Each structure stands twice: as C-alpha cells, then as structure tokens.
Amino acid sequence: MSTKKYSEITPEVQSLTELCIKNSTIDPELYVKYEVKRGLRDINGKGVLAGLTEIGEVKAYTIEDSEVIPCEGKLFYRGIDVEQIVDGFIGEKRFGFEEVTYLLLFGELPTVGELTEFKKILADYMTLPTSFVRDIIMKAPSRDMMNTLARSVLTLYSYDELADDISIPNVMRQSLQLIALFPLLSVYGYQAYSHYHDGQSLFIHAPNPELSIAENILHLLRPDSQYTELEAMILDVALVLHAEHGGGNNSSFTTHVVSSSGTDTYSTVAASLGSLKGPKHGGANIKVVQMIDDLKKTVSDWTDEAAVSAYLESLLNKQAFDKAGLIYGMGHAVYSLSDPRANIFKGFV
Structure with missing residues (x-):
C-alpha cells in the first residue's frame, strides 16, 4: 500500500468520525457543574498543584491579602536563581550545561573534581549501540524530530539487558546514558531527515569526548564540524534554560503519570517526548516558524x-493559519510580567 493510500481519510472514516463526535461530546457546562479540572487548571484557568518538587521553581506572582500580584518572572534550580547560575559560568567563560545537569540531579553544585568526573561519565556513555544509526535512525526517518527521538528511545530498550529494572541505581544509569545520547539521537535524526526528505548530503560525525555537550551538538551538526565560540556559548545557555521548569509542565507531568505505573525508563521518556511534541507545549516553537x-x-x-495588524487579528479570530486563535510565541501560561529566560537571551542580542 502506498503512503498516500495509507494516509487517506476515506468517506467511511469521515462518516464514522461524525458519528463519534455526535455521541461523544460532553456539554462544557458539566465541567463547571461538577468542578472538573481540565488540563490541570481550575475553572479560572489557574494551574492546580499536582505534586511537590525541590528541583525547580517558577515565580510569576506574589499573594498579598488573598490577591494575586504579578511580578517579574524568576526561575530557580535547586533554590538558586538561574540568572545567577548563567552569570557565573558566562563570567568565567566556561560551559554550564553539564554543571547544571549535576545540580538538578543531585541537589548541589559540583566541585571541580566532581564535575570533571561527571563529564567523563557522560563522555563514556556518548556511544550508540553497534549499527544503531544504520538500522534504526536511517530507516524510515520521520518528518518530525520528536517522533524520531521517541522511536530511538524506545528502541534503546532492546539493547538494555536491565531495561525493566526500575531500582534507583539502574534508573540513574539509564538516565545518564540518555542525557549523553540525546545529542547523537537528535543530530543523526536531523541528518537522516535532511538527506531522505530534503535531498541534502549525508554527514555522520563521531562525537568528540573532549568537547562539551553544546560543542558536540554543533560538531555533529555541521558538515565541516566548524562553529564559533559564540554559537557554542549561546547553545549551551539554551540547554541550561530548557533543562527544568518547575516539574508541573505537561511533559514532566506525563513522566509522573507514566512512571507511576511501574513501567520502564524508556517507555516513560518516550511518552514524555510525545507530550513535548504538542503545539501547546514544546511544539509551539515549530508553530512559530510555520506561522x-x-x-x-x-x-x-x-x-x-x-496589514500585519490585520493578519494578527485574523489569527486571534481563528481565520488565519491553523485557525486555533493563537499567536504562537507570545505570552506564557505561568509568567506574567516577564520571562527570565527571555531576558537572559536578550543579553546576546
């Protein structure tokens, strides 16, 4: 069967869809009547508590006399202001993602010796199983990177003799391996997409254990492995700022839900990647480009x-682009006055 035929929505499927909608639609007023929280939000749109964490914290408002007062946004990693963290490693002209990963995982900043050992552990894990690139990544490459990553993560299960062991030491080992392998899975998946879908030349470089994770991503991505110091530094900052966001976002919550069943690490992470892909979550950045x-x-x-204003109004009126009524890239579900991550990035402009 051709891919076009496989993806075709036949009249029969369309008819069944209409029948499903007719007999499965819930009256929106019932959510109010029974106080059902939709999307982890109350009827006023405010987020609800779904768990406790000491790993990350987001501050967007204060409460004074039961009144919510918007404030400048703050993001904390293990109690430390992320702006302070970034200023620290930028000021010393070094890369910070590995250090921040250590902080988030273990609750404290590493010493020089601990950081050196941690970087070595990640470098040693930065090797995919034999023929993984050829047999998994290069076969039927997806048009969407998130699907590529999810499939690759699920397939790694087959190479792990302790895949179903969810003891904390084993999950730690698996997590460190995935952190080390994501640069390879991401870049190789992109190279496969560029080659098979866009007709670009195919370049597959081996990772360099002497480089930081940010540098390795650029080294793997570029045909000539060349990049500037500024490019590597900005990418490193981007990795740091996307490393954690309070534990209550959609993909993090997905991790809580899926792992609570006792399933394996690979299934949990793959499910979280599926959540992250959504246009109302991580996939919003792709929607910005498309918009x-x-x-x-x-x-x-x-x-x-x-003319631009008229286009924006048509977006909000669900008349343009994907007719979702959204201007992608504008606003935030938590931050009110400012986003600290955006403020940090503005420093490079």
Missing part, C-alpha cells in the same frame, strides 16, 4: 503595520 512563513505568504509588505 511566520504563513505571514510572509499572506502579507506582501512586512513593513505595512496595518
């Missing part, structure tokens, strides 16, 4: 403020 591309097609003169 801008649609803007370029729709508005011939990008300097025409009236």
Whole structure:
C-alpha cells in the first residue's frame, strides 16, 4: 500500500468520525457543574498543584491579602536563581550545561573534581549501540524530530539487558546514558531527515569526548564540524534554560503519570517526548516558524503595520493559519510580567 493510500481519510472514516463526535461530546457546562479540572487548571484557568518538587521553581506572582500580584518572572534550580547560575559560568567563560545537569540531579553544585568526573561519565556513555544509526535512525526517518527521538528511545530498550529494572541505581544509569545520547539521537535524526526528505548530503560525525555537550551538538551538526565560540556559548545557555521548569509542565507531568505505573525508563521518556511534541507545549516553537512563513505568504509588505495588524487579528479570530486563535510565541501560561529566560537571551542580542 502506498503512503498516500495509507494516509487517506476515506468517506467511511469521515462518516464514522461524525458519528463519534455526535455521541461523544460532553456539554462544557458539566465541567463547571461538577468542578472538573481540565488540563490541570481550575475553572479560572489557574494551574492546580499536582505534586511537590525541590528541583525547580517558577515565580510569576506574589499573594498579598488573598490577591494575586504579578511580578517579574524568576526561575530557580535547586533554590538558586538561574540568572545567577548563567552569570557565573558566562563570567568565567566556561560551559554550564553539564554543571547544571549535576545540580538538578543531585541537589548541589559540583566541585571541580566532581564535575570533571561527571563529564567523563557522560563522555563514556556518548556511544550508540553497534549499527544503531544504520538500522534504526536511517530507516524510515520521520518528518518530525520528536517522533524520531521517541522511536530511538524506545528502541534503546532492546539493547538494555536491565531495561525493566526500575531500582534507583539502574534508573540513574539509564538516565545518564540518555542525557549523553540525546545529542547523537537528535543530530543523526536531523541528518537522516535532511538527506531522505530534503535531498541534502549525508554527514555522520563521531562525537568528540573532549568537547562539551553544546560543542558536540554543533560538531555533529555541521558538515565541516566548524562553529564559533559564540554559537557554542549561546547553545549551551539554551540547554541550561530548557533543562527544568518547575516539574508541573505537561511533559514532566506525563513522566509522573507514566512512571507511576511501574513501567520502564524508556517507555516513560518516550511518552514524555510525545507530550513535548504538542503545539501547546514544546511544539509551539515549530508553530512559530510555520506561522511566520504563513505571514510572509499572506502579507506582501512586512513593513505595512496595518496589514500585519490585520493578519494578527485574523489569527486571534481563528481565520488565519491553523485557525486555533493563537499567536504562537507570545505570552506564557505561568509568567506574567516577564520571562527570565527571555531576558537572559536578550543579553546576546
């Protein structure tokens, strides 16, 4: 069967879909009547507590006399302001992602010796099983990187003799291995996509154990393995700022739900990647690019403020792009006045 035929929505499927919608739609008023929380939010749209964590904390408002007062956004890793963390390693002109990974996992900043040993552990784990790239990543490459990552993570289960052991030491070993392997899985998956879907030349470089994770990503990504110090530094900061966000976001909550069943690490992480892909979560960044591309097609003169404003209004009115009524990349579900991560990135502009 051809892929076009396989993906076809037949009239029969369309008819069954309409029948399903007709007999399966819940009256929205019932959610209010029974105080059902939708999407981990109360009826006023405020997030609800779904767990406790000491790993990350987000501050977006204060409460004074039962009144919510918006404040400048703050993000803390193990109680330390992330802006302070970034200022520390940037000021010393060194990479920080491995150090932050250690902090998030173990609750304290490493000494120089501990960080050196930790980097060595990650470097030793930065090797995929024999023929994994050829047999798994290069076969039927996906058009979406998140699906590629999820499939690769699930397949790693087959290479792990202790895949179902969920003791803490074994889960720690698996987690460290996945942290070390994600740069390879990401870049090799992208190279496969570029080659088989975009007709680009295929380049597969081996990782360099002497490089940081940020440097390795650029080394693996570029055909000539070349990159600037500024590129590596900005990517490293991006990795740091995306390492944790309070434990209550969709993909983190997915991890709690799936792991609570006692399933294996690979299944849990793959499920979380599926959550992260969604356009209302991590996939929103892809939607931003697609939205801008649609803007370029729709508005011939990008300097025409009236035309751009009209396009934005059509987005909000569910008349343009994906008709979701959203301007992707604007606003945040938690932060109110400012996003500390955005403020840090602005320092490089």
